[in-house]
Amino acid sequence: MKPETIAIHAGNFVKSATGDVTPPLSLSTTYLRDENGGYPGGHMYSRVSNPNRSSLEQLLTELEHGAEACAFSSGNAAGMAVFQALKPGSHIIAPDDMYWGFKKQLQSIFADILTIDFIDLTHTEGIEAYIQPNTVMIWIETPSNPLLKVTDISALSTITKKHNLILACDSTFASPCLQNPITLGADIVMHSTTKYIGGHSDVLGGALVTAKADDLWARIRNIQQIGGAVPSPFDCFLLVRSIKTLPYRMRGHCANANTLANFLAQHPKVDAVYYPGLTSHPQHSIAKSQMSDFGGMLSVLVKGGFDNAKTVVNNVHIFAQATSLGGVESLIEHRASVEGPDTKTPQNLIRVSVGLEHIDDLIADFDQALALIN
Ligand SMILES: *Cc1c(COP(=O)(O)O)cnc(C)c1O
Numbered sequence: 001m002k003p004e005t006i007a008i009h010a011g012n013f014v015k016s017a018t019g020d021v022t023p024p025l026s027l028s029t030t031y032l033r034d035e036n037g038g039y040p041g042g043h044m045y046s047r048v049s050n051p052n053r054s055s056l057e058q059l060l061t062e063l064e065h066g067a068e069a070c071a072f073s074s075g076n077a078a079g080m081a082v083f084q085a086l087k088p089g090s091h092i093i094a095p096d097d098m099y100w101g102f103k104k105q106l107q108s109i110f111a112d113i114l115t116i117d118f119i120d121l122t123h124t125e126g127i128e129a130y131i132q133p134n135t136v137m138i139w140i141e142t143p144s145n146p147l148l149k150v151t152d153i154s155a156l157s158t159i160t161k162k163h164n165l166i167l168a169c170d171s172t173f174a175s176p177c178l179q180n181p182i183t184l185g186a187d188i189v190m191h192s193t194t195k196y197i198g199g200h201s202d203v204l205g206g207a208l209v210t211a212k213a214d215d216l217w218a219r220i221r222n223i224q225q226i227g228g229a230v231p232s233p234f235d236c237f238l239l240v241r242s243i244k245t246l247p248y249r250m251r252g253h254c255a256n257a258n259t260l261a262n263f264l265a266q267h268p269k270v271d272a273v274y275y276p277g278l279t280s281h282p283q284h285s286i287a288k289s290q291m292s293d294f295g296g297m298l299s300v301l302v303k304g305g306f307d308n309a310k311t312v313v314n315n316v317h318i319f320a321q322a323t324s325l326g327g328v329e330s331l332i333e334h335r336a337s338v339e340g341p342d343t344k345t346p347q348n349l350i351r352v353s354v355g356l357e358h359i360d361d362l363i364a365d366f367d368q369a370l371a372l373i374n
Contacts, residue, residue: 003063003177004247011059011240025237026051048225052236057207059243060197063176064189066209068217070224071236075172075192076101077229078206082137082168082188083110084227085219090136091115093127095151097144099170100339122283124155131163140186141170142179143287146299146335146351148274150283153290157185166216172196175326177250179291182211188220193239195326196296199249203238205231249328249356253296256362257354261298263363269308269370271301271348296354297325299335306347308373309334313350315369318361325353330362 001009016024028050031043043049057069072078079102086092094106096118106116117130121140138160142151153169160167168188169181175196181189191197193205210217224230231239254277261275273280276287277294287294302308312332313321319332331353336345354362 001062006059006062007177007246008244010062011055011243013055013058023052023055023237023240026233046233047228047230050233050236052233052240053231056231056236056240059240060176060191060207060209063180063243064182064209065180066182066189066211067213068221069207069209070220071193071231071239072206072208072224073229073231073235074204075190075194075206076105078190078192078208079170080105080109081208081220081223081227081229082139082190083114084223085216086114086136088113089115089134091117091132091134092137092139093117093119093121093130093135094139095119095121095141095144095149097147097149097344098139098141099145099172100343102139102170120149121151121156122149124152124159127156127159128163131159131165135163135165137166137168139168139170141172143173143276143295143297145173145297146274146345146349148173148276148281148297148299150276150281150287150290152283152286153179153181153184153186160187161185172326173295173297174291175246175250175295177247178254178293178295182209184290187211187216194324196250196253197243197246197326198239199242199246199326199328201324201327201329203235203242205235205239250293250296252356253326253354254293256356256359257296257298257352258294259359260352260354260362260366264298264300264366267367267370269303269373271303273301274299297352298354299349299351301346301348302350302370302373304348304373306334306336309348309350311373312366312369315372316365318357318365319352325351327353328356330355330357 029046060069140151169186170190172192189209265273275298319330335351
């Protein structure tokens, strides 16, 4: 089936006595046993599993063409479950512009447990030189945050298969509708469901989908169920509801971002636009081959420095100045000031999450803010 059909039907397998057409919200924390000690409803205790979470996990599994999924209470908890599942002393390779929250996690919580090389994974040729005897995993993020770099998933999978490594892919910017890393050879796909999957900036969550239910996956499932960083039934209910419109929302995000990127790329007050859909993007051809469209995120380098970037983000009216992404409303952010003093993000970079407002209004708003800088 196609994503539009999966999105609407794959989470609806929960049977209810009242004949609900959509899955009801099931808040019970505990479930009845039968006289033999079994659980006729298939659930025992809601940290271990519950109907709404099973519905979400089934839906994500099908959308990503995987074997199983684990839902978590945040994207950070999902990523952390992968790092926790690795043996202490393991070495991992991660992108130099890895999502800031994961980089912080690895450098603080895992500082004495794992060793990490942060490298530019867009240059596939140089990667093998970093593989050590204790290397177990390459973590990629594509498109990346906030530079919108694109990593060649198939090429990376050739390397990880040759060296018997895990390939994990943070696919948050793409959503399951634009790219399916498992079909390109990844072992694990990670999403912050807070972003496009939730899509309305009102639920925090994360998920992992695996290509196969192997030993690593058993350790991850154990971390989910025994570690307990699980989403609530209501979070899962909201996500299943949101996913029904995900394929159509993604079309709108992609169309608006593409038009805005082209407008900004021609604008005299703009130095550069990072958007994988622009033919000027260094990995445009890879993006074209592994994604069905180019997403709703772009970054723009305005002429001048910090002050000009601040002027623009402080003077737009429709774009809300806030972090995060993937919601129906457009967001704008001066990324370097969010990341703090040790950031490598350029001071004139503005990150934009292009929402579903009318594109003419978005362009007019950006244009009047750019007119204020010199
Ligand atoms: C937001 C985000 C995360 C972290 O997810 P949370 O839900 O905020 O914990 C991880 N990776 C990327 C690319 C993100 O944008």
